[in-house]
Amino acid sequence: MSRWVDKHLKILFLLPCLLFIVFMVLFPLGYNIYMSTSKWSMSALSSPEFVGASNYLMLFRSPRFWSAVGRTLYYAFVAVAIQTLLGIGIAQMLNRSFFGKGVAKTLFLLPVVATPVAVGMVWQMIYEPTIGLGNAILTSMGFPRQLFLGSSASALNALIFIDVWEWTPMVMLMVLAGMVAIPKDPYESAVVDGATAFQRFRYITLPLASPTILVAVLLRLIDAIKTFDIIYATTKGGPGFATETINIYATLATFQYYSFGEGAAITMCFFVIVMSMAIMFNAAKKRVEVEY
Amino acid sequence: MKRLFALVLSLALLLSLAPVQAEKPYAGTELRVLLANHMWSNALEPHLKEFEELTGIKLNVEMYAEDQLSQKLAIELAGQSKDLDVFMTRPLQEAKQMIANGWLYDVTPLLNDEKMDKADFFEATLALYNDGDKYFGVPLVTEREILYYRTDLFEEAGLQVPTTLDELWAAAEALTDVDAGVYGIVSRGLTAAAVTQFSGYLYSMGGDWMDAEGNAAINTPEAVKALKFYGDMLREFGPPGVTAMHWQQCAALYASGKAAMYTEADAIFNNAVNAAESVVADKTGYALFPGDSFYNIPSWGLSMGAFTEKADAAAEFVKWAAGKEMTATLQAAGVPGARISVYGIPEANVAFPPQLVEVIGSAGTKNTKGYDRPLITSVSKARDYIGQAIVAAIEGGDVQAAADEANRGFQSVIEEDRAAEQKK
Incomplete structure (x- = not known):
């Protein structure tokens, strides 16, 4: 027995990991591909019927699907762009010692640890156009009233604002970790050479922290594309289809329209988008990797 | 012997349980x-x-x-x-x-x-x-779609309770006082949720979800007229952001005294009128939906x-x-x-206000319909498409174009259902 174990040690040690991948990744993925080529209303009386690529063809012809894709990308890129800029800015401000730094860092982190559905509900109240806090603040500062989530023109941007509020601290924290790890010597020599604060930031901090920034952007981007909880808790895709992202569309198709094949096909397209993004960024990361 | 013993034992057990089982099986x-x-x-x-x-x-x-x-x-x-x-x-x-x-x-x-x-x-x-x-x-x-209205505001303005959609419009216009924070009327505006409460307006204008052949009919002249009426009315005299409002939000707004009229299902009158924080409990009147036809479902x-x-x-x-x-x-x-x-x-x-009992009772004498949404299998999907046209009408876009597009989506849902049924 023990000899057998010794002989197959390599495989045995890999086995748990392999089993995990097979059952938690490969099987669901394979099943999803199978479902996406079938038509099924989840009926207990009839089994899924094979329909080939017709679910995909129907999606590719549907303006509703393409709008959802566009909205998802818009949401993710705009939200993450703002978060990255703000995150780097705040990290730069916090990257020095001052009184109360620990408290400030903790306070910044509060939105990250809040439950997303609760966050959605709170913001729904803030965004209430008639009696909400949002308009009370805006009008007291002399700005016109906004409809926020109540208009298809502004709803998606209002959601992006929530995402920025919630996740900027996360980006800030990661970037800050990258900045702290940069050695002090280049800064010292730069000061001796007469570099201004902006030059030190532009030519030392930014390039040396860029791998961490990129990782933060990648993680956030994938996360933002996957956003579901906040949208579902506030607008459920409305008004009209104005905030319907791929995720929301897939949920509706599956659990409200009882159209399992359509839902599976949507999630497959979604999978391709997220995967290609991950591959792209991995390649980009290799190119900017630095050593110090 | 052992088997016999077991049999006797289980029989005895069964018998001892019998009286209990008869009472509470x-x-x-x-x-x-x-x-x-x-x-x-x-x-x-x-x-x-x-x-x-x-x-x-x-x-x-x-x-x-x-x-x-x-x-x-x-x-x-x-x-x-x-x-x-x-x-x-x-x-x-x-x-x-x-x-x-x-x-x-x-x-x-x-x-x-x-x-x-x-x-x-x-x-x-x-x-x-x-x-x-x-x-x-x-x-x-x-439930039936009815009209909730504020008796005090109607009295103050010297208005009669509307019995037609034109009178409803006039009353909504007269009772809107944005400075005082009172909107003339509120009704659902949230995409799919709005469909059922829009139905009374649609039926009263002579429209219906589907035509006699069972095809989508929400871009007919009657339906577009109803969409325009509902949209214009809520945009002009309704609360801001009504396109995000399901019945919960509408009922809360009405209960807080911020709307003079409310078209909604009678079944939620407790939420709309008698909620703990309601300020309109003793100032609410009930009337039949002010149109020729509405749902009773x-x-x-x-x-x-x-x-x-x-x-x-x-x-x-x-x-x-x-x-x-x-x-x-x-x-x-x-x-x-x-x-x-x-x-x-x-x-x-006893729990119903007498006026509401009267309204529910007399609903049977009216030209009611037994559905408040299309009678098809894939209702949910159809509602999402029809809701698009309602939202567009409230936001004041090109209603005919929105209705045409919604009709196409709705028709595709009907055809999917037909194909599924034929396979059976």
Whole structure:
């Protein structure tokens, strides 16, 4: 027995990991591909019927699907762009010692640890156009009233604002970790050479922290594309289809329209988008990797 | 010898249990009951203990908002969950698909039980749970679209209660006072949710969801006229952000005194008028929907899971909850029931304002329709498309173009349904 174990040690040690991948990744993925080529209303009386690529063809012809894709990308890129800029800015401000730094860092982190559905509900109240806090603040500062989530023109941007509020601290924290790890010597020599604060930031901090920034952007981007909880808790895709992202569309198709094949096909397209993004960024990361 | 002994022992055991079983045959059984957060469930909740004492059955009740409930049911029933015993369903929304999917337990024997008195249910309400010669649910609640209005504001302005849509428009215009924070009218604007309350406007303008051949008809001149009316009215005289409002938000707004009129289902009058924080409880009048036609429908019923292992105990619960006595008790707490007999019991109608009883009673004499949304299998998808046109109308876009596009989407849903049915 023990000899057998010794002989197959390599495989045995890999086995748990392999089993995990097979059952938690490969099987669901394979099943999803199978479902996406079938038509099924989840009926207990009839089994899924094979329909080939017709679910995909129907999606590719549907303006509703393409709008959802566009909205998802818009949401993710705009939200993450703002978060990255703000995150780097705040990290730069916090990257020095001052009184109360620990408290400030903790306070910044509060939105990250809040439950997303609760966050959605709170913001729904803030965004209430008639009696909400949002308009009370805006009008007291002399700005016109906004409809926020109540208009298809502004709803998606209002959601992006929530995402920025919630996740900027996360980006800030990661970037800050990258900045702290940069050695002090280049800064010292730069000061001796007469570099201004902006030059030190532009030519030392930014390039040396860029791998961490990129990782933060990648993680956030994938996360933002996957956003579901906040949208579902506030607008459920409305008004009209104005905030319907791929995720929301897939949920509706599956659990409200009882159209399992359509839902599976949507999630497959979604999978391709997220995967290609991950591959792209991995390649980009290799190119900017630095050593110090 | 051993076998004989065991036989005698088990027989003795059975006999000793017999008297208990005759009284409470399901004592100790646990039932999982999923309810929607609705007036009916709220009124039933305090009585659940009585059922537990009566039968010895233990109830594990879960309550969800209607969309969450429908989603939860879909997930569990698709997984053929064995511990889903009793749940609320919407006969016009998901019941048709659930029956087609084989998710619902056949309750025909239960309905034929003498005590249930099948003939006592409004026929149209029972028909929606019917498939062939089988029934898959028991109707609980009926509702009609009515007009809630503020008696004090109407008196102040010297206005008559509207009986036509033109009068409704005029009243909404006259009662809007944005500076005072009062909007002339509120009604649902949230995409799919708005569809059912838009129906009265659509029917009254001579439109309908589908034409005689069963094709999508929401871009007809009548429908576009109704869309424009509903959209313009809510944009001009309704609260800002109405396109994000389901009934919960509308009811809260009306209860806080910020709307002079409200077109909505009568079944939620407790939420709209009698809520704890309501400031309009003694200033609300009720009137028939001010148009020629509106819906009069069963909104909720009780069904059993097809895969339940406790069907007999579950049937006991359904018989109790949808029985004559409980229907009368709940109607007395303000839930319009689906049984004919309860409307004749004076004690059962004490919770309703007299004016509302009158309105509900006279609804039967009007030209009502038995549906507030298209009568097709894929209702949910169809509602999402029709809702697009309603939102566009409220936001003031090109209504004809939006209606055309919504009609195309709706028609594609109808055709998908037809194809699915033909395959059968």
